[in-house]
Amino acid sequence: MFKTLVFHEIRPKEEIDLGMRPVIVKNGYVDQLPLPLFNSVSSFEKEMTYLVESGYHFLTLAEVKAFFYEKKSLPEKSVLITFDDCFQSMKTYAYPIIKKLEIPVTVFVATGWIFEETSEYSGKVSKALSFKELDEMSDYFTYANHTHDYHERRGIEASKLMWEDKENVVQDLEKCNEWVKEKDVFAYPFGLYDAENVSLLKDNGFTLAFTTKQGVTTRETNPLEIERTVIPFTMTLDEFKELMTY
Structure with a gap:
């Protein structure tokens, strides 16, 4: 068994205290990232250091696939670290710690969000990185599918993945796969999906897909509905240690 953790923005506490900020992405999608998806630089470093010093085994996607499809065992304390969306703070603050x-680390990339040109970091917006910057971090970051242009939502109940025609969804997934390395691994945007989405991924050769439902992944878990736990800046280190005791 193992746990998967998911992060989005890693920021200095003083930036988080400024509140929600606009999302700035290449395809022009308009939104704001909820504050529970932020974690502080100090908390993130303490959490990752705790995992290292406590002997946790950091999983790769190859190991996760072998766990499900080859029935291989995993070390007792196994954890998969993931990031979604590729905001500037991932490079500025998270990558040096990683x-x-x-x-x-596995990173889920909505390729339609990613810029061609690199721009200066801004603490006032949640701006996506450039492809060049992602390439520069590929020594520790492995990139997987998060859709191309389908990282959109209607409120908190539906994502574009759920309301578009299947043919269009497949084309979008294929577009994302033109760039990402892991072409059979997916994360549901906003954690929003339905049974038809799961079936579509299976029919199109995806072997792993990640939700935002908290929990421990076991052999009984559907590999296309793997649990992931969001780690917010409000979580104390003691709470994090308790979370990682399973």
């Missing part, structure tokens, strides 16, 4: 601690 590199220092030598942690493999």
Whole structure:
């Protein structure tokens, strides 16, 4: 069994205290990232350091696939670290910590959000990175499918993945796969999906897909509905340690 953790924005506490900010992405999608999806730089470093010093095994996607499809066992304390959306703070604040601690990370990329040109970091917006910047972090970050232009939502109940025709969804997934390395691994945008989405992924060769439902992944878990736990900036280190006791 293992747990999967998901992060979005890693920011200094003083930036988080400024509240929600606009999302700025290449395809022009308009939204704001909810504050529970932010984590502070200090908390993130303490959490990752705790995992390293406590002997946790950091999983790769190859190991997760082998767990499900080859019935291979995993080390007792296994964890998969993931990021969604590729905001500037991932490079500015998270990547240096990941590199220092030598942690493999899976990143889900909505390729339609990613810019061609690099721009200066801004604490006032949640702006996506450039493809060049993502390439520069590929020593520790492995990139997987998060749709191309389908990272959109209607409130908190539906994502574009759920209301578009199947043919259009498949074309969008294929577009994202033109860039990402892991072409059979997916994360549901906003964690919003339905049974038809799960079937579509299976029919199109996807082997792993990640939700935002909290829990522990076991052999009984559907590999196209793997649990992921969001780690917010309000979580104390003691609470994090308790979460990771399973």
